[in-house]
Amino acid sequence: MACNRIARGGVALGSVLAVWSAGARADFAVNMTPGVTAISREVYDLHMLIFWICVAIGAVVFGVMFWSIYHHRKSRGAVAAQFHESALVEVLWTIVPMLILVAMAVPATKTLIRMADARGADLTIKVTGYQWRWHYEYLNEGIDFFSTLATPQDQIHNTVPKDATYLLEVDRRLVVPVGKKIRILTTAADVIHSWWVPALGWKRDAIPGFINESWTLIEKPGVYRGQCAELCGQDHGFMPVVVDAVPEAEFQQWVANMKAKNLPAAQAANGGQPL
Amino acid sequence: METQETKSALATANRRVVRRLLLAVAAMFAFGFALAPLYDVLCQITGLNGKTGGRVAVARPVVVDETRTVTVEFVASLNAGAPWEFAPMVTRMAVHPGQYYQTRYLARNLTDQRLVGQAVPSVAPGPAARHFQKVECFCFNRQKFEPGEERAMPVTFIIDPELPPEVRTVTLSYTFFKLDDAGG
Amino acid sequence: MSIAAAPALHHEHDTHAGPPRGLGRWLFTTNHKDIGTLYLLFSLMMFFVGGSFALVIRAELFQPGLQIVDPHLFNQLTTLHALVMIFGAVMPAFVGLANWQVPIMIGAPDMALPRMNNWSFWILPFAFALLLSTLFLPGGGPAGGWTLYPPLALQTGQAFPFVILAIHMMGISSIMGAINVIATILNLRAPGMILMKMPLFVWTWLITAFLLIAVMPVLAGAVTMLLADKFFGTSFFNAAGGGDPVMFQHIFWFFGHPEVYIMILPAFGIISQIIPTFARKPLFGYASMVYATASIAFLSFIVWAHHMFTVGMPLAGELFFMYSTMLIAVPTGVKVFNWVSTMWRGSMTFETPMLFAIAFVILFTIGGFSGLMLAIAPADFQYHDTYFVVAHFHYVLVPGAVFSIMAGVYYWLPKWTGHMIDERLGRLHFWLSVVGVNVLFFPQHFLGLAGMPRRIPDYALQFTEFNMISSIGAFLFGFSQLLFLYNVIQTIRGGEPATDQVWEGARGLEWTLPSPTPYHTFTKAPVVE
Numbered sequence: 011m012a013c014n015r016i017a018r019g020g021v022a023l024g025s026v027l028a029v030w031s032a033g034a035r036a037d038f039a040v041n042m043t044p045g046v047t048a049i050s051r052e053v054y055d056l057h058m059l060i061f062w063i064c065v066a067i068g069a070v071v072f073g074v075m076f077w078s079i080y081h082h083r084k085s086r087g088a089v090a091a092q093f094h095e096s097a098l099v100e101v102l103w104t105i106v107p108m109l110i111l112v113a114m115a116v117p118a119t120k121t122l123i124r125m126a127d128a129r130g131a132d133l134t135i136k137v138t139g140y141q142w143r144w145h146y147e148y149l150n151e152g153i154d155f156f157s158t159l160a161t162p163q164d165q166i167h168n169t170v171p172k173d174a175t176y177l178l179e180v181d182r183r184l185v186v187p188v189g190k191k192i193r194i195l196t197t198a199a200d201v202i203h204s205w206w207v208p209a210l211g212w213k214r215d216a217i218p219g220f221i222n223e224s225w226t227l228i229e230k231p232g233v234y235r236g237q238c239a240e241l242c243g244q245d246h247g248f249m250p251v252v253v254d255a256v257p258e259a260e261f262q263q264w265v266a267n268m269k270a271k272n273l274p275a276a277q278a279a280n281g282g283q284p285l
Numbered sequence: 286m287e288t289q290e291t292k293s294a295l296a297t298a299n300r301r302v303v304r305r306l307l308l309a310v311a312a313m314f315a316f317g318f319a320l321a322p323l324y325d326v327l328c329q330i331t332g333l334n335g336k337t338g339g340r341v342a343v344a345r346p347v348v349v350d351e352t353r354t355v356t357v358e359f360v361a362s363l364n365a366g367a368p369w370e371f372a373p374m375v376t377r378m379a380v381h382p383g384q385y386y387q388t389r390y391l392a393r394n395l396t397d398q399r400l401v402g403q404a405v406p407s408v409a410p411g412p413a414a415r416h417f418q419k420v421e422c423f424c425f426n427r428q429k430f431e432p433g434e435e436r437a438m439p440v441t442f443i444i445d446p447e448l449p450p451e452v453r454t455v456t457l458s459y460t461f462f463k464l465d466d467a468g469g
Numbered sequence: 470m471s472i473a474a475a476p477a478l479h480h481e482h483d484t485h486a487g488p489p490r491g492l493g494r495w496l497f498t499t500n501h502k503d504i505g506t507l508y509l510l511f512s513l514m515m516f517f518v519g520g521s522f523a524l525v526i527r528a529e530l531f532q533p534g535l536q537i538v539d540p541h542l543f544n545q546l547t548t549l550h551a552l553v554m555i556f557g558a559v560m561p562a563f564v565g566l567a568n569w570q571v572p573i574m575i576g577a578p579d580m581a582l583p584r585m586n587n588w589s590f591w592i593l594p595f596a597f598a599l600l601l602s603t604l605f606l607p608g609g610g611p612a613g614g615w616t617l618y619p620p621l622a623l624q625t626g627q628a629f630p631f632v633i634l635a636i637h638m639m640g641i642s643s644i645m646g647a648i649n650v651i652a653t654i655l656n657l658r659a660p661g662m663i664l665m666k667m668p669l670f671v672w673t674w675l676i677t678a679f680l681l682i683a684v685m686p687v688l689a690g691a692v693t694m695l696l697a698d699k700f701f702g703t704s705f706f707n708a709a710g711g712g713d714p715v716m717f718q719h720i721f722w723f724f725g726h727p728e729v730y731i732m733i734l735p736a737f738g739i740i741s742q743i744i745p746t747f748a749r750k751p752l753f754g755y756a757s758m759v760y761a762t763a764s765i766a767f768l769s770f771i772v773w774a775h776h777m778f779t780v781g782m783p784l785a786g787e788l789f790f791m792y793s794t795m796l797i798a799v800p801t802g803v804k805v806f807n808w809v810s811t812m813w814r815g816s817m818t819f820e821t822p823m824l825f826a827i828a829f830v831i832l833f834t835i836g837g838f839s840g841l842m843l844a845i846a847p848a849d850f851q852y853h854d855t856y857f858v859v860a861h862f863h864y865v866l867v868p869g870a871v872f873s874i875m876a877g878v879y880y881w882l883p884k885w886t887g888h889m890i891d892e893r894l895g896r897l898h899f900w901l902s903v904v905g906v907n908v909l910f911f912p913q914h915f916l917g918l919a920g921m922p923r924r925i926p927d928y929a930l931q932f933t934e935f936n937m938i939s940s941i942g943a944f945l946f947g948f949s950q951l952l953f954l955y956n957v958i959q960t961i962r963g964g965e966p967a968t969d970q971v972w973e974g975a976r977g978l979e980w981t982l983p984s985p986t987p988y989h990t991f992t993k994a995p996v997v998e
């Protein structure tokens with residue numbers, strides 16, 4: 011009987027799984043990406059550290075609780091004790107968590123300080139959020155362009171099959187060099203957006219009227235995808251970020267191509283005179 | 286049974302509690318509004334959001350720190366629905382703290398109507414904001430533009446020598462907003 | 470407004486009378502039990518309204534692609550789901566429980582300000598009728614999220630002034646409710662019921678009421694400023710006029726973080742009543758429970774910016790808010806340890822209220838753990854605005870606040886109605902809920918960590934599986950709540966008669982009253998030993 015039911019359950023589960031894997035990439039990603047920068051790895055380590063601390067505390071507390079639920083039940087003839095305080099344990103379980111918190115705060119503080127240090131950047135890119143696309147401006151190179159969702163409406167409305175990069179593809183990617191410190195200034199032109207690529211380890215809000223500074227140094231060439239992370243209206247879910255990290259030489263080639271394509275209004279660099 | 290006195294004493298006590306709590310409610314409502322100016326003060330002190338101060342006095346004697354060079358980047362953004370062309374005439378400068386500099390931003394009205402705009406400054410990194418002092422700036426006033434008018438708008442600034450030593454690049458960004466009648 | 474305290478000790482004309490009959494009873498009632506009932510029924514209704522919005526959201530998210538609603542309607546549903554659940558379901562449920570229980574737990578004949586009590590309830594149906602009617606306005610209801618961040622919130626169409634008005638009405642209702650609770654607790658305690666003898670539910674509500682008084686006016690101020698920015702040309706939050714949209718976030722979360730505790734402190738109170746009853750053992754660390762509640766309330770005022778680590782604060786600010794937020798783990802931990810110690814060497818039975826209470830302790834703690842992770846600012850740069858956050862606050866609010874409310878209703882319903890609940894049905898409801906809620910929200914942790922932003926109507930393909938599981942859980946959880954509704958109705962209509970003590974281990978003034986509680990109770994104050 012029971013076996014039969016389990017078997018039937020298994021078949022049902024199996025068929026559900028089959029439906030899933032047929033339609034989609036059976037990814038089942040359950041954790042944060044360690045990413046491709048030193049900072050993103052630090053953040054990942056921090057995340058795992060706190061996670062395991064929580065698991066350990068949970069195991070102890072819930073362990074005690076379940077032990078008690080099993081043994082101290084009336085149906086097993088347990089007679090209730092009447093104690094209701096103990097200065098010692100109450101002091102202990104105030105102080106011990108404090109110490110654990112300090113142990114968490116130390117590495118978190120160190121990482122935060124490193125993240126705040128945007129000095130010595132090799133290039134600066136201004137990222138501007140629009141409803142509903144991103145605008146990128148390479149400040150030193152004088153290159154700028156919009157980057158818009160490239161997924162066709164047909165796929166969104168389910169009339170044609172979806173690509174593997176459904177909702178995560180743009181017409182023009184943000185091309186950046188690997189191994190270079192890139193300073194990113196975020197701002198927005200209408201409402202607040204948030205520029206986020208998980209592999210880079212952080213997100214930063216793009217706020218109209220203000221610029222926000224952050225930085226990244228990508229170690230591995232590759233295509234890294236992310237999305238707008240702050241509700242920005244109707245098409246908030248449809249403004250992805252795609253970063254194409256390429257070797258330095260390839261990046262220079264790309265810059266040269268871009269410059270050749272749209273000769274911008276001559277912009278004076280390194281000018282200016284003291285009064 | 287309760288006497289008449291205890292009843293009226295209770296009524297008085299209830300009224301007192303209500304009065305005090307209503308006072309607290311009014312105070313907290315006012316506090317919500319008071320947060321607006323408080324926040325501005327906090328921004329000035331901490332450089333929150335890269336907000337810069339207003340006009341600074343010109344007359345302050347300063348020593349030019351020739352030994353130190355700071356790169357200043359100039360950035361321009363247009364708010365959505367601001368029909369201008371707007372760009373810095375110079376994108377970066379090497380400056381010495383304590384020295385006055387002037388640069389200009391170029392703006393062109395792309396419409397055949399009169400427009401009023403307002404530039405909003407923001408400085409990155411935040412801690413540099415209060416050391417970036419503007420002596421004269423087109424952002425201090427609204428800017429009126431005739432149809433199709435193109436204009437170079439000046440900003441005169443000085444980097445305070447007290448700029449934290451670790452700061453080597455300062456970005457000055459202006460976002461140009463269109464003011465409509467409702468917006469003043 | 471004549472808030473002149475009505476003579477509360479007794480009403481000469483109807484001391485012995487039962488309730489009047491007909492609709493008038495409910496419209497004009499000043500009886501704390503009637504008003505408590507109204508609040509609870511209203512809250513239950515809003516729970517189903519907000520829940521149905523959630524089910525539409527989860528149905529849309531069952532598969533990638535747009536199927537059921539368009540993105541604009543999706544955003545309206547997420548916004549209204551939050552507003553309805555927070556201000557319509559959870560908060561009124563706690564006010565309803567306070568109305569029923571606070572007087573009979575401290576030996577008072579009624580609430581201190583019965584007339585105001587009536588108004589504070591009757592504002593709510595109008596506020597929510599107004600809020601929900603915006604869905605039918607041209608341009609639809611509010612779609613900028615319940616947090617109302619400008620400039621996005623200012624893009625709301627015709628609905629905008631109505632939403633602000635509705636929020637003001639909810640605020641006024643909550644403030645009046647809070648004043649009433651404070652006045653009742655301070656002035657109407659029975660002789661001998663000193664503060665440090667009060668049941669914890671009363672204590673947590675007293676502290677919650679002070680939080681409400683402190684922060685609801687701040688929310689009122691914030692939305693008034695929004696209204697002024699939209700219609701009167703001010704620039705509080707408009708950069709072009711010298712304002713700053715981030716300032717709204719600071720003011721909002723100055724309200725919003727204490728608001729989180731407004732929704733959880735009374736839950737702590739309920740759980741602290743239930744666990745000792747079914748463990749047949751006094752609550753462990755009563756005094757430290759009170760102090761922990763007070764310190765959580767205090768800390769809630771200095772942690773608000775952890776909701777906005779990504780706006781780009783100075784390093785010092787980020788460190789301050791990270792440390793202060795982490796600190797909240799200490800008093801919260803004390804509470805959990807105290808509950809476990811109360812169970813320790815008790816003589817436990819596991820009736821429905823206790824099952825919900827135990828699930829609360831475990832699942833709320835899981836929400837607390839993810840909260841601790843979110844407190845770590847550098848990691849929050851990854852978690853922020855993803856489904857990890859959605860999972861976190863739903864763990865705190867659903868198997869946290871909502872489970873505590875259901876535990877409280879199951880616990881006190883026999884006292885109110887004189888009938889025992891259908892225990893078998895209660896347990897079935899419990900098991901379906903606890904399985905449903907975990908299938909619903911646990912995978913959302915994975916989604917967030919894998920990079921799915923919140924508040925999106927459609928998603929990339931790698932998020933498909935967990936979204937499907939989550940949606941299945943949502944429907945399981947949602948439809949299980951009909952069992953709760955059915956059980957409550959059946960218990961009101963009849964059932965095995967309840968004794969005065971109801972539960973073998975129950976202690977406290979309310980259990981000395983007959984079941985069902987008479988319409989007027991403690992007209993003569995009892996004396997507490």
Ligand SMILES: [Cu+2]
Nearest residue numbers: 203204238242
């Ligand atoms: Cu966006």
